[in-house]
Amino acid sequence: MASVEVTDQIDKLRSDFPIFADIRASRPFYYLDSAASSQHPAVVIDAMDRYYRHSHANVHRGVYGLAEEATGIYENARKHLGRFIGANDPSHEIVFTKNATEALNLVAQGLGRVLLTSESHVLLTEMEHHANLVPWMILQEQLGFTIEYLPFDAEGLLVLDDLDAMLERASILGVTLMSNVLGTLNPVAMLSERAHQHDVLVVADGAQFVPHFATDVSELGVDCLAITAHKMLAPTGIGALWARAEILDRMQPFLGGGEMISDVRLDGFTANEIPHKFEAGTPPIAEAAGWDAALGYLEKVGMATISAHDRSLTNYAMIQLQERLDDRITIFGPPDVTKRGGVISFELADVHPHDVAQVLDQHGVCVRAGHHCAKPLMRQLGVGATARASFYLYNDEQDVDALVDALLDAYRLFHD
Amino acid sequence: MNDLDDLYREIILDHYKNPRNQGVLEGPTVHAQEGFNPLCGDEVTIYAQVEDDVVVDIKITGQGCSISRSSASLMSQAVKGKSIDEVKATVSRFKRMIAVEESEGEPEEVDLRVIGELAALQGVVKFPVRIKCATLPWNTLMIALEDAQAR
Known part of the structure; x- marks a missing residue:
């Protein structure tokens, strides 16, 4: 009790x-529907309100004071989120996205395209949300690899009898930290350890877990983690991908546009440094301010x-x-x-x-x-x-x- | 709880618990069509046996909520033995009753004597999310009948 x-x-x-x-x-x-989207404490709403009333400008562009202030707010949110999940390098390892779904699409297209061929295997579980299934299926249509699935038993726990054989064939393991239907907490630290023994990268869906449990990416041992803000007291319209810096460096850009480049010529482009090379266009700045406040609130509780x-x-x-x-x-x-x-x-x-x-x-x-x-x-x-x-x-x-x-x-x- | 009583009228609950015309039809004049409501996972398959532009028999399988199941059951009674033109008129009346005909903004007063037991589904108007449940079997039937006419 x-x-x-x-x-x-x-x-x-x-x-x-x-x-x-x-x-x-x-x-x-x-x-009783916080797994779909949670409610907001006043501090989150106030932070967004304050941003729009006093600090709004585009980020990473203007040299004037207000633009610097907005950039500071946005980048502080990034660092805060990085610290919140135990990232080694908070200012480079967090990529802001629209939501966890976009983060998983980014991994599939950014990492999957670099790593996978028609001979490859991707290992997922039968309890994944569509967000950790369909991006891989879209990539499968493009590259023609094989997708295998870890089943679950009558109690909703993953069946790991064939884990090593499946990992031996696989290049990527995609797994949710917590099922949005069954509630199952998957043994991801153990899965990561076993996956790494087979040189398999682990892509974790943290949409349900991160809002409810202290999260440390080093303890979990995962390589990529998708997060969404609106299930953790923060606004809709923003999420994030965390990945180790060397993985983000290997990944190809997914969405192209402003901000994600360091140079554009008529015959091509040079991608920006991480994490900016994945953040095309004007990002959700007020939402980042709200997320920052939500993280502070969660830490206080x-x-x-x-x-x-x-x-x-x-x-x-x-x-x-x-x-x-x-x-x-x-x-x-x-x-x-x-x-x-x-x-x-x-x-x-x-x-x-x-x-x-x-x-x-x-x-x-x-x-x-x-x-x-x-x-x-x-x-x-x-x-x-x-x-x-x-x-x-x-x-x-x-x-x-x-x-x-x-x-x-x-x-x-x-x-x- | 008045709105809810309006939604879950006795006829609805009866058709949900004891759906009419359940099953599968086979044969060269049978047109089978699957329909899905991606929102809630409702699934329905309509088997319409069409001969000389008349729906001589209809059977339904699937799973779904009380509204989609009872709507399918009521629909099967309303269209069985009718010509395709009569069915189309019934579909149109039904959709106007629950305000989903595109040109209509507000639900229309429909002659209840013409629409019969289908009037039981009128309460769905107050629950916009459920309108899709009610229309799923009807839209699915229309596709099956278009298929029948195209052949």
Whole structure:
């Protein structure tokens, strides 16, 4: 159960998020969809507001003071994010992108094209989000290599029996740190170690993990990490790719345009230094300022506190769902809460997830329903869709109780 | 909860729990068409048996939410035995009722006696996200019928 200290802290911090006061004033509001996108504390909104009111200019271009100020804000966010995930060289190893999806496309096109031939193998898992599947499939159409998949078992854990044989054939391993459907926390540090024994580079999807767990890229041992801001209290429209400097140096540019070049002639171009050679065009500057503020907020609360809170709430939810709904509910993913993050996908007997989410909405309970951009995973589970509740630092046991009450109501509506 | 009761009317729940015309058709006059709603993963396959421009039989398989399943079931009843022209008129009336005909901004008053049980799906208008669930089988049927006419 949650320690009194942690619970106390959570109660206080919800008031930092304007949306809760705003919406709850008029209707019930239980936000259980942070795995899709999280809410924002006032410090994040203020940082963006302050930027637009006082500091806006284009970055890396003007020599005037305001342009330098904007550049400073943008580059500080880069360094902050680098430190947040334990990068060795924060100012060179973080590439800002639109989101984690773009970061994974950048790896596929930037690194994949350099590394892979028609003879190559790319190893992925069956639990990947479309963002870590389709970029590789697009590249496969261009280069004609083979994609293999690590399967998962009935508890939603990766089956690693053939890992070494698969790694022996592979050049790249793409794996999510945490499944957005099953909640599974994959043993990525171990996978990286084994992958490196076979000279395989590891591309990790950190979209779900990084917002909820202290992240150190050296401990994880991965070579590339895709991150998105809007699942960690920060704005939409910005994400990042972290990769070790020597890997970024090897990668080809993906998007061309201004800023990513050091010279352009009529017969060609010379790419800029890293990380700028991957950042074509004017970047999301205000969003970077917002992300910087979000990182500061998360550090103040403490990632360990957030992980512990997620886990105690997940544990409470698993118990409540099973006790109060019993055989009327099927929960997917690991039963052991130490092997999963704060994401619970489930199926209510004979009620389609879309209908579940609709009835829940009438109770003010916001959950995601659908295939969660993981259709191969859904096919493995043998379902077309699931409903998914996900937790973050501002959720509490009342949110879970409201969820279970609403689920009982949905069940009654479709079974009476 | 009034809006919700409006969405989940008894007829809807009945057709969801006991869908009509389920199954597969085979034969040279059968036109099969798959439809997907990428948003929620709903899938439907329509088998329309068309002879002399008449939908003589229709069967449906697939998986989906109560709205898409009941819409498919109600549709199968509404179009079976009708000529393609009559089916097109029904589709048009149905779409106008739930305000998805392109030229229409607001849902239109549709003669409920003409539209019959399909009127049960009217409540979907208040839930814009669900309109796609309701129209999926209809759009899929239209493709199957275009295929039938093209041959």
